[in-house]
Amino acid sequence: DIQMTQSPSSLSASVGDRVTITCRASQSISSYLNWYQQKPGKPPKLLIYAASSLQSGVPSRFSGSGSGTDFTLTISSLQPEDFATYYCQQSYTARTFGQGTKVEIK
């Protein structure tokens, strides 16, 4: 099974900050990496698919990069509505989620 490891598990940031979350796969997954945002009591929302493609309707301050085993989600300028938990997910074989990164207000 492919394991996904996110870091950090949580972070505190201020509005306007640049935020970076990393995700590492236990083996190469090419670009089969997706990023989701989840707010309390809500289902996840797809942000980025295929490592770097922005889902329709998602603000351009969100971006993704990487291939193989190492991936990054970047929020260029954190907005109040971005405080949430973020999950990476590999879709190379079956599906596996990372453990999540909670982005909190500093």
Add this chain to the structure above:
Amino acid sequence: QVQLVQSGAEVKKPGASVKVSCKASGYTFTSYDINWVRQATGQGLEWMGWMNPNSGDTGYVQKFQGRVTMTRNTAISTAYMEVSSLRSDDTAVYYCARSGPGVGASAGYWGQGTLVTVSS
């Protein structure tokens, strides 16, 4: 617009079974896979498996094999997931999510979630 509407909350006793439904609308039901994901309170997302509504083919995470069954009724565009031999650690919100088409596709549409509580 694409919608996935799930059945309501359930309370079950240990050892019982639960069947959650996911009614799709706004697209051709048989053209996209349905995934099931669960989330225990305060915990992360756990992918359980997938189903191809056209063929009925399924794939389950090994830990759920033998205890989870995913089915569908194409006439009413509804997917189902049944979990048997429920334990307290099956208490979670269960989500259906549409993915695809194509290999390696992401899940762009999600149901609202169904809380399943297992308690004696």
